[in-house]
Amino acid sequence: MHTPASPIPTTLFSLQGRVALVTGASRGLGLSMACSLASHGATVWLNGRDAAGLTDAVAQAQAAGQAAGGRAQALPFDVTDEAAVTAAVHQVVDTQGRLDILINNVGQRRREPFDALPAQALRELLEANLVSAWHLCREAARPMRAQGFGRIVNVTSIAGPIARAGDAAYTTSKGALEALTRALAAELGPHGINVNAIAPGFFATDANAAMVEDAATAAWLQQRSSLGRWGQPEEIGGAAVFLASRAAGYITGQVIVVDGGYLAHF
Template sequence: MSDLHNPLSGRVALVTGAAGGLGFAVARGLAAAGATVVLHGRDPARLAAAAATLAADGCRTDSLVADLADEAATAAAVARLVAAHGRVDILVNNAGARDRRPLAELDRAAVRRLLEVNLVAPLDLARLVAPHMPAGGRIINITSIAGPIARAGDAAYTASKGGLAALTRALAAELGPAGITVNAVAPGYFASEANRAMVDDPAVAAHLARRTALGRWGAPAEIEGAVTFLASLAAAYVTGQVIAVDGGYLAHF
């Protein structure tokens, strides 16, 4: 029976792209629920700062440095993680790249770079981690509302996130017999550092006031609940689903 106050106690969670932004918020939520959280990133200094912040709150953390675009480095990182912790109970595929450009400016190399990080790396991590994930394991992909809807100048990113939503369903079907659930969370407009220029633009705030049911940006902490729920026992019979955390953007017109 799980601890009501620490429903993820004893679980080991890997969160990619966890040095800041939504990834850090997700890691903080899982750690607050009792999990030992392995923070992944490419910058050792930023990872150390993130880990120190969580440790100051009494959270149990570890760090994993790797470039997910590098297949060998990714495999080596997972091997180090398993050697250190013995297993992975929760995988959150949060790391992602963005390349906002008109279609005419996107060459094949740019599209491949984006797909490598946003789609191929999550598939590869699931493949590498699943053998070390016991029954009751959880894989949670961070997609985007830019999967089911689109705007001009963002074709490669939209394709990658739409593909990640489809991959979520495929992995749910594949890993279900092993007792592993696979779901996704699709964030809307969040006021993270990655979106700083947009957050500072009054026109974007005015757009969200009209376009979302709640009329505002999301705060990074507001992503935590959905991911923690999907990682918990409460979501034991939920798999293959995408939960939009978007202030009602997809449902409102």
Template sequence: MPSPFDLSGKRALVTGSSRGLGLAMARALAAAGATIVLNARDAVALGAAAQDLAATGAKVNAVAFDVTNRDSINQAINHIEDEIGPIDILVNNAGMQFRSSLEAFPPEKFDQLITTNLTSVFNVSQPVARHMIARGRGKIINTCSLMSGFARASIAPYAASKAAVANLTRGMAVDWAPHGLNVNGIAPGYFATELNQSLVEDPKFNTWLEARTPMGRWGKPDELGGAVVFLASDAATFVNGHILYVDGAFTATA
């Protein structure tokens, strides 16, 4: 019998996938057999990522668009659906971080962060879901965060945005499950990526992280692969509205 984790014949759009966790998840989906559509705003970085992924034997397309611009998104989704093929799997991964004490947090950065991390999930999911609803099937996976359920100094707006993404994920599942869609979230713990580079380079933070995380280390981007393949596959047909924490047991201990 075929493996329930086999994604052959499926097409996955992964936003924010020119590097970091997005590219790692795209690699995992490709290894499971999916055709990948990479996305980022930076066309040069996007092209380099697509070339590297294609060199592994993956089937890859690259479509540059801005997840904060609805006109750009709608044009891109129509292009993918009409010219590349139907989107079976959507991974909303585009995001940003900005650190500052809350009393000094620049209002324009707050607006940018909410638009990039939260509004973009709605912006991209709605047009993709309309196509999926018409077909009666589809998988949407939203990148949440450990901070969906916690808060730390200097990142209150980021934590707020990711908490909202988690509940938007549940709301999408409630609205769209009757139409055959599965909508879930992945909440990574602390992973060593470009987004966390300042923390990776901070000895004090590293000491705290290793002591606070039962596994005693940072996550590696490739360690998200199993979670995204599971949620994208037929192995998760009755998993809906769930937030899957991948955090080295961080949330399991006080």
């Protein structure tokens, strides 16, 4: 069933006619999700702080979208700048006339024992990983409410439900983002807006480059998880397309774990 304002896709996973904003999309998982959305027909606005760094990412997403009619645009801004968030969402809606999909993907990390981390560093990390998503959801929810349709996906982590020593700030931020996902699912559901999360496990992105090179980490991951290997960035896109598509119409307030069986494995 579709709301009247919602264009009807021709297939279950088609995103043709949809407009998406993906934060932190200049590389890594954000870029992969942007390419996957474009390859299913969406027009995708890719965000990052470094405008120059977005040029190649936009070209990749544009190429990925070619066969399905997907398109890509750059949208440089800092997600911790509240005024910039408001302006960016207005720019998308003014240009496209709508905003259907928001993926809050930016995430920063400070691996330090909790009593060694200054409170100001915790505040800054929460600004980047949690408060920014709050602002983006608030701004995106306005056009989504007016359309009677929206899909919000927050990128959390397996560090939401489980914890490891020396990573308290990141773990706290991702646990809170998971809770925000459920809270907004409840608040925005009556307006036709689904809010879900993707919790990645261990992915071979730039942020993990040193660990990916480390043989001991590879051996540990091999015995610790069901698939026994690092995830490749392109393996995150399927969950993003699914949650954005008609296929996930009755799914909200959920976390899809994409971790090669790390959480399931004992």
